[in-house]
Amino acid sequence: MFLIIGLIALVMAHRLQTVAPDLGNWAYAAGAAFAVLLYMSVLLHEISHALAARSFDMQVNSINLHFLGGATEIDGEAETPWREFIIAVVGPLTSLAVGAVAWAAISLFDDVLLRYTVASLAVANLLVGLINLVPGLPLDGGRVLQAAVWGVxxxxxxxxxxxxxxxxxxxxxxxxxxxxxxxxxxxxxxxxxxxxxxxxxxxxxxxxxxxxxxxxxxRLPGVVAKRLARPAIGVPADLPASEGVRRAQEANAGSLVVMTSGGEPVGIVNEQALRSTPPERLPWMPIGDLARRMEDGLSLSADLSGEPLLLAMNRTPASEYVLVESDGSIYGVLVTQDVDDAFRAGP
Missing domain, CATH: 1.10.287 (Helix Hairpins)
Structure with missing residues (x-):
């Protein structure tokens, strides 16, 4: 970004020297000030996206400025076409508003240098606003078009x-x-x-x-938690691993969930850890030693599917998840590899 500011300052300095020849080397300082002001206006553009997203209770992770403007990283996607439209359009409208205000303020300055700088800032923001309204992704105008087609x-x-x-x-x-x-x-x-x-x-x-x-x-419609879940049985943490494997085979279950005496899941037996353990050690190893402790995000609703399911898994990356019914009962275990396979096999 600093390189771009330097390039803008250099180009602007040459133009300022034409407008105000007496400025000398101070033209480079004035050019740098113009570049900073321009990027501040781009920042306002991105902040407007962020504020619109926050008004819809969406998480804003970061705002980044780059060579061709900026980008606001928003967690998730808008739930409706209207929200998508609002989040997208406020950026260009902000740039156009800044440009319009700067244009109206030109007459307030008598100094030739200031008039030229404010006019340049106005033109730049008007161009940024208009270009961003071009109806094509990844521009804001593309998201406006996307929202319109989605809505219709x-x-x-x-x-x-x-x-x-x-x-x-x-x-x-x-x-x-x-x-x-x-x-x-x-x-x-x-x-x-x-x-x-x-x-x-x-x-x-x-x-x-x-x-x-x-x-x-x-491919998302084919990713359904219940359809991909492996049957699971609950076992106590101190149960020998060999006995846990025997019970799973007997119940035709693909996964084991470590439970408390009160029926609360506290861990998921890691399939890879179980396979890598020598068979002769299984009778002497508690099944709880091969389980990943249940953390926030490892228990998912069994009703999840498509994009909400993938977002929930991305928030807490793991190899297995416990699927829980609305009444609190365990439906089964969702293995990440099974989801990946289903996703790749989609239409």
Whole structure:
């Protein structure tokens, strides 16, 4: 980011020296100040996304600024098209508002340098707002289009696909713009070609990632916790491991859950640990020694499926999870490898 601020400061300094020749080397300091102000306005853009997400009780993990703007990392996804639309559109609207305010404030300054700086800040923010409204992922406008298609068709995945192809179209337009500039009486230079290529590749990469996500989302309906669960039986922690294995085989159960005397699950026997233990040691080893202690997140609702199930598993990565019914009874054990296999085998 500091490199980009330096480049913006350098470009701005040369323009300021044209506007105010007497400025001398102070033009570089003024250019740096402009670059910082520009990135602060980009930060406002991202903060607006974060505040919108927080208003819908969504967790915001971070805000990052980069070469082509910024990104707000939000945990999870909007639950409705309207929420998706609001979270997406507030960013460009904030940039447009900052640009409009800066434009209106130009006349308040008599100094030529200040007028030029404020005007440049206004134009930059207006451009950021308008470009971000281009209807293609990964731009905010792509998420607006995604929300619109989702709202009309009730198919979120279709919205992602349409917006992703919009992003690819925008990428082609960005790369091709310098080529067609002569048709409009404009002579492109090396910077135009380089910038068009960088922006185009950024858009193409983001759009391609969105298409990959859409393909993965089509597999989610096949990931159902109850369908993938292994039957499980409860055993006390001091039971010999060999006896636990015998009981599991007798009950045709695929997993063992360590229980208290009161019927409370306190651990899940790790399948890998059980397999790696020499058979001659099993009669002398308590089954509890091969179990992972139940922590927050290792007990999941048996009714979970699709994206909510994957999000719950990602919050607490583990090899096994206990599936619990609404009445508190144990339905079975969900093995992560089984979920991965089902996901890969999806349509």
């Amino acid at each position: 068709t009730r198919k979120r995945n279709l919205g992602i696909v349409v917006a992703a192809w919009g992003g690819r179209a925008a990428a082609v337009a960005a790369i091709g713009w310098p080529v067609v500039q002569p048709l409009f009486g404009i002579t492109p230079d090396v910077v135009d070609y380089l910038l068009g290529f960088v922006i185009g590749m950024f858009l193409w990469t983001g759009a391609t990632h969105a298409l990959q996500v859409a393909r993965l989302r089509r």
